[in-house]
Amino acid sequence: MAEHNVCVELVRERQKCTFEVQELIHLIDGGITATEERREVENVVCTDPRIKDVVPEEYLSHKERYENAIRKNCILQEILKKYTEKRTWDNFRPSNKYRISSGVVKDISPFMLHTGMFIPTLVNQSDDEQKAKWVPKAMSMEIIGTYAQTELGHGSFIRGLETTATYDPNTEEFVLNTPNLTSYKWWPGGLAHTANHCIVVAQLYSKGQHYGVHPFFVQIRDIETHVPLPGIKVGEIGPKLGFQTANNGFLGFENFRIPRRNMLMKNAQVLKDGTYIKSKNDKLTYGTMVFVRVIILFDLAFELSRAATIAVRYSAVRHQSQLKANEPELQIIDYVTQQHKLFIGVSTSHVFRVVGLWLWNTYVKVNADIGKGNMDQLPELHALACCLKAVCSRDAAARVEEFRLACGGHGFMTSSNLPIINGIVSASITYEGEFSVLMLQTARFLMKAWNGVLARKTLTPTVSYLSKFSNSDRVQWANTTAGIISGFQAAAAGKTKEAYAAIQSYLKPGTDYEDAWNSASVQLVSASEAHCRAILCEISWSEMQRLSKTVSPNLGKVLLELAELYLTYWSLEKRGDLLMYTTISTADIAKLQARYEELLALIRPNAVGIVDGFDIRDEILNSTLGAYDGRVYERLMEEAKKSPLNAEPVNESFHKYIKPLMLKAKL
Ligand SMILES: CCCCCCCC/C=C\CCCCCCCCCCCCCC(=O)SCCNC(=O)CCNC(=O)[C@H](O)C(C)(C)COP(=O)(O)OP(=O)(O)OC[C@H]1O[C@@H](n2cnc3c(N)ncnc32)[C@H](O)[C@@H]1OP(=O)(O)O
Ligand SMILES: Cc1cc2nc3c(=O)[nH]c(=O)nc-3n(C[C@H](O)[C@H](O)[C@H](O)COP(=O)(O)OP(=O)(O)OC[C@H]3O[C@@H](n4cnc5c(N)ncnc54)[C@H](O)[C@@H]3O)c2cc1C
Numbered sequence: 001m002a003e004h005n006v007c008v009e010l011v012r013e014r015q016k017c018t019f020e021v022q023e024l025i026h027l028i029d030g031g032i033t034a035t036e037e038r039r040e041v042e043n044v045v046c047t048d049p050r051i052k053d054v055v056p057e058e059y060l061s062h063k064e065r066y067e068n069a070i071r072k073n074c075i076l077q078e079i080l081k082k083y084t085e086k087r088t089w090d091n092f093r094p095s096n097k098y099r100i101s102s103g104v105v106k107d108i109s110p111f112m113l114h115t116g117m118f119i120p121t122l123v124n125q126s127d128d129e130q131k132a133k134w135v136p137k138a139m140s141m142e143i144i145g146t147y148a149q150t151e152l153g154h155g156s157f158i159r160g161l162e163t164t165a166t167y168d169p170n171t172e173e174f175v176l177n178t179p180n181l182t183s184y185k186w187w188p189g190g191l192a193h194t195a196n197h198c199i200v201v202a203q204l205y206s207k208g209q210h211y212g213v214h215p216f217f218v219q220i221r222d223i224e225t226h227v228p229l230p231g232i233k234v235g236e237i238g239p240k241l242g243f244q245t246a247n248n249g250f251l252g253f254e255n256f257r258i259p260r261r262n263m264l265m266k267n268a269q270v271l272k273d274g275t276y277i278k279s280k281n282d283k284l285t286y287g288t289m290v291f292v293r294v295i296i297l298f299d300l301a302f303e304l305s306r307a308a309t310i311a312v313r314y315s316a317v318r319h320q321s322q323l324k325a326n327e328p329e330l331q332i333i334d335y336v337t338q339q340h341k342l343f344i345g346v347s348t349s350h351v352f353r354v355v356g357l358w359l360w361n362t363y364v365k366v367n368a369d370i371g372k373g374n375m376d377q378l379p380e381l382h383a384l385a386c387c388l389k390a391v392c393s394r395d396a397a398a399r400v401e402e403f404r405l406a407c408g409g410h411g412f413m414t415s416s417n418l419p420i421i422n423g424i425v426s427a428s429i430t431y432e433g434e435f436s437v438l439m440l441q442t443a444r445f446l447m448k449a450w451n452g453v454l455a456r457k458t459l460t461p462t463v464s465y466l467s468k469f470s471n472s473d474r475v476q477w478a479n480t481t482a483g484i485i486s487g488f489q490a491a492a493a494g495k496t497k498e499a500y501a502a503i504q505s506y507l508k509p510g511t512d513y514e515d516a517w518n519s520a521s522v523q524l525v526s527a528s529e530a531h532c533r534a535i536l537c538e539i540s541w542s543e544m545q546r547l548s549k550t551v552s553p554n555l556g557k558v559l560l561e562l563a564e565l566y567l568t569y570w571s572l573e574k575r576g577d578l579l580m581y582t583t584i585s586t587a588d589i590a591k592l593q594a595r596y597e598e599l600l601a602l603i604r605p606n607a608v609g610i611v612d613g614f615d616i617r618d619e620i621l622n623s624t625l626g627a628y629d630g631r632v633y634e635r636l637m638e639e640a641k642k643s644p645l646n647a648e649p650v651n652e653s654f655h656k657y658i659k660p661l662m663l664k665a666k667l
Helices: 008-016 021-029 032-046 062-084 096-103 112-125 128-140 282-317 336-371 378-406 408-412 418-430 435-454 481-506 513-519 521-548 553-573 575-581 586-612 632-641 652-666
Strands: 145-148 164-168 173-177 197-206 209-219 232-236 249-253 256-259
Touching: 008 282, 008 586, 021 032, 021 553, 021 586, 032 062, 032 096, 062 096, 112 128, 112 145, 112 197, 112 209, 112 282, 173 197, 173 209, 197 249, 209 256, 209 282, 282 336, 282 378, 282 408, 282 418, 282 586, 336 378, 336 521, 336 553, 336 586, 378 408, 378 418, 378 435, 378 521, 408 418, 435 481, 435 521, 481 513, 481 521, 481 553, 481 575, 513 521, 521 553, 553 575, 553 586, 575 586
Parallel strands: 145 197, 164 197
Antiparallel strands: 164 173, 173 256, 197 209, 232 249
């Protein structure tokens, strides 16, 4: 971007920056080569003239919008293929290259489930022979798939799914059926008109026995004509709050037959005669969900970084009101209340990224152990992935909404892109495991851990802190980062203990454990949240500390300020918990507040530099308010002019309706 086109406010902001932005970019990308590789792909895609929309997406009809998304995503796939053809899935270097998708369509790609769930399920749940047959075809997009699990009647309760797969040993086939309306698959992305294959999660029956839910590889459309195969009823579910171009669909089966070997057989198998071979652990069927819950953290970090870039740059450009009489109007970023809205979101993006990487490394390690037959760490991984996915998605949605509010009226414009990002992030609170449902999964783990505390057992690493805080004394408070982390752990331990006690107190004679659990579930969710906050604080602080030692002192200082801001913000938000479970005093809280305000002031001069460090191209930001040059007002007007209503000075509705109304009023 030529600096002479950049508005004066952003030029000044960039001059103020105390660290090297390029260094931050490389840190976020994971190295200079990763930055170069990402930029190269982004450049090829974003400068391809076929990708540019003449009419903005939001003015298209639902149908046109989908067709446009498909057209452009096919071009993207073509380009990406060039960059990935030498790689197989197994050595595919995890990167943030998928973010390029936002430079192609503003909303969600209809191929997202193909990449995000169809391929991972084939990779992780097929046996070697199946993998060799299906994965290359899916990777090259010779076949296009999705993940069809949720039904009209059941999403959270997977054991309640109603689609059946009944083995017929005579033909060595499974017969798939949708027994009633509530058993229609409902929601899968790309299912409606994009995918020709899907993973179907269905209840398995063989030799008259029921064996629970299992994944099946199912072709639903003809490869040549794309016509649904006989016995398949498929369609789209209609417009939603967001995800307009995701092509979410419904699917029903009528005696639809698939070969025996189309059951994904890495974990459980059905032999030719119908004999069922059990998996080493029946929860391995849920493996793709664990994978996606883990990688969602990267997606949330990225979406937050987009919203942060938009809101921070806009706040530097926008002037409003006078702080002092006869002085120029302030840049809104100089109002401390504005900094309070903005900087926690910026910091949260960094926290999610580093905690996401830590979770990813844990996932890789546990998966390797599972491969060797050791399932010991699976419950802990599941508990971690559940609460982190749940809390981070909810936090991200709150932060994006705050960024939107921080942009005042203009943040309400679709052209700001904040409403679309809001839709994308809000959806993540529900999909891949609804918030409360996942929090209660982690609570199950915490209750078991508390049993371990009572029995003086050694606990697994992420809950080992519970033993430290098992007595009733309030924990000694220290106004340091270590003290804050310890305070969060004390709050988590205290809440876990109380939720446990609440279950016991509800367990009167004649009460089932499940009813007592339900009665105590608000406290259980609260305990899970506290546990998750303790993890977010501990891991983000240790990771940011580690990273700060790998970079220049100037950047290291900024990283630590962002990390400390996160800890301080949450200490103030959760002061009630800290007052209950630690010896924190009102004077300590006042000190925390003062430090928080100090951190806002320290971050302020670097705010634009920090969001520049996310290195998000204008085509990927898609925002009138957030572009690199800060030409906010020109862009808002340019976009407004694209409204089809502005194509004619008088709309025909005037003659048809308004004029007659006015004439009638005269009579
Ligand atoms: C360096 C960077 C690397 C990154 C790599 C990047 C690669 C980039 C590639 C692509 C990028 C793409 C971009 C990605 C963005 C993300 C996009 C994804 C979009 C997704 C769209 C949405 C898709 C969906 O929504 S699919 C449907 C999802 N559905 C759900 O999640 C349903 C939720 N429900 C459940 O999970 C379960 O029903 C339940 C857990 C709530 C209950 O199950 P249950 O009834 O069977 O269990 P119980 O309650 O009885 O418990 C039994 C027992 O089992 C334990 N359990 C449960 N689940 C698991 C599990 N998964 N694993 C292990 N153990 C489990 C449970 O804890 C109980 O244990 P107990 O010991 O307590 O008895
Ligand atoms: C944008 C989007 C994309 C999606 N994409 C896919 C996809 O590609 N493939 C796919 O298979 N699915 C997909 N889904 C479906 C998604 O996974 C489910 O919507 C999700 O798992 C929640 O299930 P549900 O809709 O049945 O909600 P419900 O389970 O009916 O939840 C409704 C309410 O009941 C509460 N509740 C439910 N069970 C309990 C419990 N045990 N304890 C306490 N409270 C409970 C919940 O907390 C919630 O408040 C998608 C959903 C969305 C929104």
